[in-house]
Amino acid sequence: MKPLASLSLDLDNEWAYVKTHGDPAWESFPSYLDVVVPRFLDVLGGLGQRITVFIVGQDAALEKNRAALRSIADAGHEIGNHSFHHEPWLQHYSDEQIEAEIASAGDAIESATGVRPRGFRGPGFSLSAPTLDTLARNGYAYDCSTFPTYIGPLARAYYFMTAKLTPEQREQRKGLFGSMADGLRPLRTYEWDLGDRSLIEVPVTTFPILKIPIHFSYILYIATLVPWLALPYFRAALLACRALRIAPSLLLHPLDFLDGTDVETLAFFPAMQMPKARKLDILTRALALYRNLFDVVPVGEHAASVARASDTRRIAPVFGT
Ligand SMILES: [Zn+2]
Numbered sequence: 001m002k003p004l005a006s007l008s009l010d011l012d013n014e015w016a017y018v019k020t021h022g023d024p025a026w027e028s029f030p031s032y033l034d035v036v037v038p039r040f041l042d043v044l045g046g047l048g049q050r051i052t053v054f055i056v057g058q059d060a061a062l063e064k065n066r067a068a069l070r071s072i073a074d075a076g077h078e079i080g081n082h083s084f085h086h087e088p089w090l091q092h093y094s095d096e097q098i099e100a101e102i103a104s105a106g107d108a109i110e111s112a113t114g115v116r117p118r119g120f121r122g123p124g125f126s127l128s129a130p131t132l133d134t135l136a137r138n139g140y141a142y143d144c145s146t147f148p149t150y151i152g153p154l155a156r157a158y159y160f161m162t163a164k165l166t167p168e169q170r171e172q173r174k175g176l177f178g179s180m181a182d183g184l185r186p187l188r189t190y191e192w193d194l195g196d197r198s199l200i201e202v203p204v205t206t207f208p209i210l211k212i213p214i215h216f217s218y219i220l221y222i223a224t225l226v227p228w229l230a231l232p233y234f235r236a237a238l239l240a241c242r243a244l245r246i247a248p249s250l251l252l253h254p255l256d257f258l259d260g261t262d263v264e265t266l267a268f269f270p271a272m273q274m275p276k277a278r279k280l281d282i283l284t285r286a287l288a289l290y291r292n293l294f295d296v297v298p299v300g301e302h303a304a305s306v307a308r309a310s311d312t313r314r315i316a317p318v319f320g321t
Pocket residue numbers: 010011012082086122123124
């Protein structure tokens with residue numbers, strides 16, 4: 001029997017990227033869901049792979065996206081909550097705003113897909129103790145917003161260099177992508193200790209010990225720099241997880257399935273110059289490798305197996321500012 005692993009996709013839409021980049025064009029909510037949803041459903045369907053798709057509430061609230069979102073649930077994938085406004089500085093919201101953000105996204109997602117989400121991933125891996133508390137009180141089974149890596153500050157430096165931001169926006173986003181301390185968080189699944197409530201945490205897996213990213217966008221980025229290295233790097237990371245008995249949880253992004261000809265506004269993003277045929281080839285091979293080494297399930301099933309285990313660690317929610 002193969003060891004357990006999970007797979008998810010953060011359904012960040014075109015407007016969310018444009019917004020994070022500081023471009024006012026986001027206000028008309030440009031969407032590529034009609035292009036990317038059938039494409040990823042096709043790839044996953046071809047493999048017989050079910051995953052968790054984390055949907056942004058704002059997309060679910062717009063009529064133009066409903067058919068695409070409903071098709072994800074109809075294909076048998078788990079549906080998760082990826083916040084309403086997709087603002088990666090969610091951890092700076094007030095407790096009431098966090099509550100409203102999670103509840104309104106849950107309602108919109110349920111209305112669009114027919115499914116009430118039971119899992120949450122914060123935008124840009126943002127997380128805070130009030131967020132965990134809100135999730136537990138509202139019947140969520142798990143969170144998967146931790147990203148144990150040391151490269152957060154590096155990613156932020158790159159972001160500040162390339163984004164068009166006002167001084168206020170810079171202040172608001174100064175904690176974006178986390179701190180070095182995030183690298184110290186566990187790679188193994190655990191349970192948040194929230195007093196009389198608890199919540200399972202399924203971290204986004206990074207390379208064991210090195211704590212550098214191994215999710216598919218990063219594999220594709222490596223392929224643009226050193227083409228021969230991408231898949232051996234991914235394989236080494238998966239073998240390290242197996243050797244250390246870490247059940248990995250990896251994620252996909254819409255841009256893994258698109259190229260610059262699909263979305264011209266995002267052609268400047270890493271790996272968007274790579275033709276989609278080549279991208280999909282690398283991606284399919286990486287997914288096959290993942291499925292060869294692990295029994296890959298949606299995150300909700302991964303979390304449920306952790307909840308059943310008797311030796312799950314309990315960790316108090318401690319966060320920097
Ligand atoms: Zn996102």
